[in-house]
Amino acid sequence: MRIDVLTIFPDYLAPLELSLPGKARAKGLLDLHVHDLRHWTTDKHHTTDDTPYGGGAGMVMKPEPWGAAFDELDIDGATVVFTTPSGAPFTQEMARELAGRERIVFACGRYEGIDQRVIDHARTRADVREISIGDYVLNGGEVAALAITEAVVRLIPGFMGNPESLAEESHEDGLLEYPVFTKPASWRDLDVPPVLLSGDHGKIAAWRHDQALRRTAERRPDLLHASQAISAGDLDDLDVRPATRGDAGEILTLQRACWMQEAQANPGVEIPALGESLDVVRASLDDWVMHVVRHRGRLVAACRGRLEGDVWDIGRLMVAPDLQGRGLGRWLLSYAESLASTQATSYSLFTGAGSVENLKMYKKAGYRLRGEQPGIPGAVLLTKRRIF
């Protein structure tokens, strides 16, 4: 594989000479070239930026040096990666795909970005990707090019001594990695989990899978598919998506079915979800982020959330009565948490003071009782701090 990096800070890419990419170069698997974009400027100040047409803050990278660099580096047929915070999020899947390319050219943007015509022009000559490495802003795309290169190069066939260790790593099977331990078996009064010393490989594999699931549910519920919450094999093909107005009728039907048992568990308590009309349910979809779960077309579960100050308020967590008790509600709760906007620092929800099963599940999921829910006699408020 040949990689070219175009940047106005070539020194930033010095680490590429080291460690993993360095090893790949030594093995002859990687031919790496870092170029200073200023080489293709024509004025004596080596200018690479200018003010934006239409006004606005910051500077924009001018097209001419990029064009000249693309011509000299002959990008035709290559994969050109523009690193930009407005790109598509970089994933392990993308790394795998890029590892199969003959030639990658990284174009590292600085300032407020690169003149759009540079990207449009590159598209006529090369396979263009605009990639971001996360939801935060760096001063330039150099660190991103470094990160992407490291993730890609270690996947080049023949690079890794032990290809199995690639397959077992975090994200490859869609779950976070399980915790790992080494000798000594006891250290500062902390013991290695006994199952790992048992020699029972079946038990060890089951424990690791369980740990991976727990971690993923806690830290990255967005990676979990609902079917992983369900142990009985007959409930695959779950489809989760944002609710639309067309779902309102089925939501109303399901919520009446689900809150009926709440009415029985909390005699005399007024339950908002039971009394609502179709119009109220329909209108609520504009005020809440509601998602519905379908199993082979049937609406079987739903939940909703919205921001109240810095609290992500979760509600209408419902699972069809015939499908309860399989972990779907627990999964849906972490899914509802994962929908929280970035400003949320905690989650809140309420349930009937007499809803023993709900309370058990919420407490297990880390929620603490905060007393009565204001405005709804007989209901209790539960909250949980968000872990970032």
Ligand code: 6GU
């Ligand atoms: Cl690729 N570039 C910049 N400047 N900031 C970023 C990024 C890239 N990815 C996340 N933040």
